[in-house]
Amino acid sequence: MEPRIIEEACARCKDHCCTRCLNDGELNIFNCLTKEELELLVKEKRHVHFKAGETILKQNTSASHIVCIRSGLAKIFAEGEGDKKLILNLVATHSILTGGGIFMDEIRQFTVQAVTEVDCCFIYSDKIFELVSKNSTFAFQLLKLNNRQNIRMLNNLVGITQKYMPGRVADLLLYLKNEIFQSNPYDTRLSRQELADMTGMTMESFIRILKEFKSSAIIAVEGSNIHILDEDALIILGKKG
Amino acid sequence: MEPRIIEEACARCKDHCCTRCLNDGELNIFNCLTKEELELLVKEKRHVHFKAGETILKQNTSASHIVCIRSGLAKIFAEGEGDKKLILNLVATHSILTGGGIFMDEIRQFTVQAVTEVDCCFIYSDKIFELVSKNSTFAFQLLKLNNRQNIRMLNNLVGITQKYMPGRVADLLLYLKNEIFQSNPYDTRLSRQELADMTGMTMESFIRILKEFKSSAIIAVEGSNIHILDEDALIILGKKG
DNA sequence: TTATAAAATTGACATTTATCAATGTTTTAT
DNA sequence: ATAAAACATTGATAAATGTCAATTTTATAA
Numbered sequence: 001m002e003p004r005i006i007e008e009a010c011a012r013c014k015d016h017c018c019t020r021c022l023n024d025g026e027l028n029i030f031n032c033l034t035k036e037e038l039e040l041l042v043k044e045k046r047h048v049h050f051k052a053g054e055t056i057l058k059q060n061t062s063a064s065h066i067v068c069i070r071s072g073l074a075k076i077f078a079e080g081e082g083d084k085k086l087i088l089n090l091v092a093t094h095s096i097l098t099g100g101g102i103f104m105d106e107i108r109q110f111t112v113q114a115v116t117e118v119d120c121c122f123i124y125s126d127k128i129f130e131l132v133s134k135n136s137t138f139a140f141q142l143l144k145l146n147n148r149q150n151i152r153m154l155n156n157l158v159g160i161t162q163k164y165m166p167g168r169v170a171d172l173l174l175y176l177k178n179e180i181f182q183s184n185p186y187d188t189r190l191s192r193q194e195l196a197d198m199t200g201m202t203m204e205s206f207i208r209i210l211k212e213f214k215s216s217a218i219i220a221v222e223g224s225n226i227h228i229l230d231e232d233a234l235i236i237l238g239k240k241g
Numbered sequence: 242m243e244p245r246i247i248e249e250a251c252a253r254c255k256d257h258c259c260t261r262c263l264n265d266g267e268l269n270i271f272n273c274l275t276k277e278e279l280e281l282l283v284k285e286k287r288h289v290h291f292k293a294g295e296t297i298l299k300q301n302t303s304a305s306h307i308v309c310i311r312s313g314l315a316k317i318f319a320e321g322e323g324d325k326k327l328i329l330n331l332v333a334t335h336s337i338l339t340g341g342g343i344f345m346d347e348i349r350q351f352t353v354q355a356v357t358e359v360d361c362c363f364i365y366s367d368k369i370f371e372l373v374s375k376n377s378t379f380a381f382q383l384l385k386l387n388n389r390q391n392i393r394m395l396n397n398l399v400g401i402t403q404k405y406m407p408g409r410v411a412d413l414l415l416y417l418k419n420e421i422f423q424s425n426p427y428d429t430r431l432s433r434q435e436l437a438d439m440t441g442m443t444m445e446s447f448i449r450i451l452k453e454f455k456s457s458a459i460i461a462v463e464g465s466n467i468h469i470l471d472e473d474a475l476i477i478l479g480k481k482g
Numbered sequence: 483t484t485a486t487a488a489a490a491t492t493g494a495c496a497t498t499t500a501t502c503a504a505t506g507t508t509t510t511a512t
Numbered sequence: 513a514t515a516a517a518a519c520a521t522t523g524a525t526a527a528a529t530g531t532c533a534a535t536t537t538t539a540t541a542a
Contacts, residue, residue: 086402132381136375139381140373150388154395162322205498445531483542484542486541491534492535494534496529497531498529503523504523506522511514
């Protein structure tokens with residue numbers, strides 16, 4: 001359930017890919033490490049490749065690693081009773097995954113699954129803890145990173161509980177454009193079911209809202225390719241709930 | 242909007258109340274501080290008293306302090322568009338509040354409001370940051386604490402998005418008994434509206450579910466006093482969604 | 483204590499959202 | 513190229529939840 005295919009000790013990482021591993025447009029949390037500390041990290045790091053659909057981290061397994069995404073797109077979701085899924089977040093290139101609970105009971109709170117092919121690095125939590133105690137700047141950066149990710153998910157969920165479906169879909173479309181793909185016609189690579197799972201509604205309901213937006217000329221949709229035509233309308237819909 | 246009444250530099254804290262400030266049944270995060278570090282904390286600490294209903298921390302204000310609750314009950318909630326409130330968590334004696342975003346943009350993500358009278362200590366974030374860089378054990382403890390609180394709120398919200406109303410109410414009643422009041426007939430001191438705000442539903446809907454539980458002899462209700470009669474039934478309801 | 487306000491409850495009804503089944507479309511494997 | 517599977521769409525309908533208004537109960541202040 002943990003790293004399916006542990007490949008070689010990350011050869012390519014000798015070039016210190018960690019130093020380029022950004023998150024959320026923030027400064028790299030590994031930048032504050034000394035050369036020795038970085039060596040420690042790189043030495044133990046494992047490079048793993050996942051095909052689309054494979055599970056990277058599984059909810060309720062023990063949290064022994066953190067994962068850095070080198071390339072690709074993955075989804076973080078909570079598995080509820082009876083096949084219920086709620087996608088909490090998408091993570092793309094240069095993101096860092098803690099799986100929810102590295103710092104709590106050492107049990108993963110969420111599942112992470114590859115949406116596209118994903119190339120990533122597995123780092124033992126132990127190493128991270130070691131660095132936290134050695135380097136306080138690193139500790140602080142990690143605290144910030146962790147908090148930022150959680151807050152984003154919380155705010156997203158608050159929206160889901162407070163807004164009607166059109167508002168939720170509007171928020172999602174804007175989020176995908178602004179935060180994940182950062183381009184306007186964007187190709188989600190996500191199924192309708194997955195998009196619906198990001199908004200806490202059924203696929204059928206999601207499709208209906210999308211259809212309404214299409215016929216109101218707010219967006220254009222071609223398969224998994226979405227083009228926002230009237231961003232202001234979406235913003236208003238999102239505000240209104 | 243910040244500390245309404247800053248009283249004297251916390252006289253009573255000379256007895257190192259911090260060393261008794263537990264959270265969530267976990268070990269005290271201040272325990273790992275040296276005597277000097279604790280002095281630093283206590284010297285700058287302010288003791289503040291709030292009446293029921295007063296706002297302790299306000300969403301969207303700048304996050305200059307963390308707060309430790311010495312006694313009383315407070316609610317953490319997200320304020321949405323148009324008076325919409327969602328109570329994310331209750332915090333009782335010996336809890337530590339970060340207000341959501343001390344480590345992120347320094348803006349509070351949530352509002353914290355006193356439910357009963359609340360006695361608490363305000364500590365500058367700067368002092369906390371200073372301690373994080375001085376003491377790595379403290380950094381790690383804080384990381385854990387912060388993460389645990391966020392995960393709890395996330396899991397709660399996931400439940401709200403995935404379950405029908407009876408399941409949500411069942412979860413809430415069990416949560417109040419097990420985590421907050423730790424006794425069986427318990428007095429919530431919360432209005433129906435507040436209880437409803439913890440489940441993301443309207444007050445009227447909440448009351449109806451409560452009534453159903455009452456007529457099924459699952460609970461007994463007397464004002465804000467709730468007695469769980471058939472805990473198993475609630476557990477099943479919570480699982481089923 | 484009484485008047486007044488606030489909170490809780492109930493009912494009727496409207497709206498939102500999910501469910502189920504049928505059909506069309508695209509992708510995948512032979 | 514064709515069959516099979518997976519995915520997407522649509523419609524009809526049922527269930528869940530919210531809204532609004534009226535009423536009762538409880539708390540509060542003069």
